[in-house]
Amino acid sequence: MSNPQLALMMLGSFVFIILLGFPIAFTLMAMGVMFGYYAYYVPGQEFFDSRVFYLLSQNTFSIMNNDTLTAVPLFLFMGYMIERSNILDRLFYSLQVSLRAIPGAMAVAALVTCALFATATGIVGAVVTLMGLLAFPAMLKAGYDEKLSSGVICAGGTLGILIPPSIMLIVYGATSAVSVVKLYAAALIPGFLLAGLYVGYVIVRAALNPKLAPKLPKEEANLGFAKVVLLLLQAFLPLAVLILSVLGAILFGLATPSEAAAIGALGAMLLAIVYRAFTWERLKEAVFLTARTSAMVCWLFVGSWTFSSIFSYLGGEGLIKDFVLGMNLNTVTFLLMSQAIIFLLGWPLEWSEIIIIFVPIFLPLLPHFGVDPLFFGILVALNLQTSFLSPPMAMSAYYLKGVAPPFVQLWTIFQGCFPFLSLVFVTMLLVYVFPQLVYWLPDVFYGN
DSSP: OOHHHHHHHHHHHHHHHHHTTOOHHHHHHHHHHHHHHHHTOOTTOOGGGSHHHHHHHHHHHHHHTOSGGGHHHHHHHHHHHHHTTTOHHHHHHHHHHHTTTSTTHHHHHHHHHHHHHHHHHOOHHHHHHHHHHHHHHHHHHTTOOHHHHHHHHHHHHTGGGTSSSOHHHHHHHHHHTOOHHHHHHHHHHHHHHHHHHHHHHHHHHHHHOGGGSOOOOHHHHOOOHHHHHHHHHHHHHHHHHHHHHHHHHHHTTSSOHHHHHHHHHHHHHHHHHHTTOOOHHHHHHHHHHHHHHHHHHHHHHHHHHHHHHHHHHTTHHHHHHHHHHTTTOOHHHHHHHHHHHHHHHTTTSOHHHIIIIIHHHHGGGHHHHTOOHHHHHHHHHHHHHHHTTSTTSOHHHHHHHHHSOTTSOHHHHHHHHHHHHHHHHHHHHHHHHOTHHHHHHHHHHHOO
């Protein structure tokens, strides 16, 4: 068996093993070491003298010493502290009453709350679960359509993958060597465009069919202007200021993403103190969850880099590249093919595995097709929204089903996700047709 054939066997074995449910990070490392031992084998050499063990230790050190990835645990800690600061219920209620004149006010408020909270946390499961406990029952009680309510919670909860400060963009930046700062600037307009399409869809549906989203009861809608302003000052403004301060510091070059994340983590702790939600137990929970998630990301990087190094050494990367180039694709068909593969990978895999393991397979092909890695990263970030919304493995739907009332069926939640899923594809089309949606802000802030 030739080395390229062995590389394909390595990739196929990995896919088969993870489908059996084995831990992905350690499967990557095990496969890398096993096939790497064969690739680097020297007759008569001691077992632990193989270069594959040196490669594994060097990759581990490189990951732990990566300055870009420092922002990951800090942003995670910021998100977990905000999640535990008891701000979500106040935020949802204040937006609900302030937007009461808009058709579908409660659904719009839920979307805005999801977008803001997802931006602050970047943790899809946490946002969908919390909003599923808070806003979803409130919308059903107010007479909102089950499908519309489900779609709002599921779609809004995934926006944190795309809208900065997105942890996914940090991981993509570390994988592709693209500036995280430029990725943040590039993602702002597409992210808010997608959120705006979600809001516009809800308003139009509610205006055309008011039965889907009844107006608020008079006792809730008849609040004075001063009362509404006070509610917004108490709930919306502090979180918005924190997020804008973190993003502003990054985009205007006042701080690196890691430094801004550290300020955001401190600000999240202060918010929890202000809202009288800061306790030693909650702090320990946030630290534990941050450490667990950060360790998962770091070990995925270690496993992925070891696996990909051996895969390339055996000639697998060149084989895939030659195969794709032999298909005589143009830029459009290459992008369609790559995004279709990422869409399908989103069913069995999390976004972290897709970004760390499979996206690097496409990166060496980008120069040949004239695709900017910055532009490709934003398309991938948009595409990964679909992995949380498309059956049969729409994780947002399963998160919501886990906390929804028993009478809400999983298929009903899936049906609610379909219109929002189509809006993701519309946004991807708009980004491709109008690439300045991606490039305009990076050009304004940092030049061509």
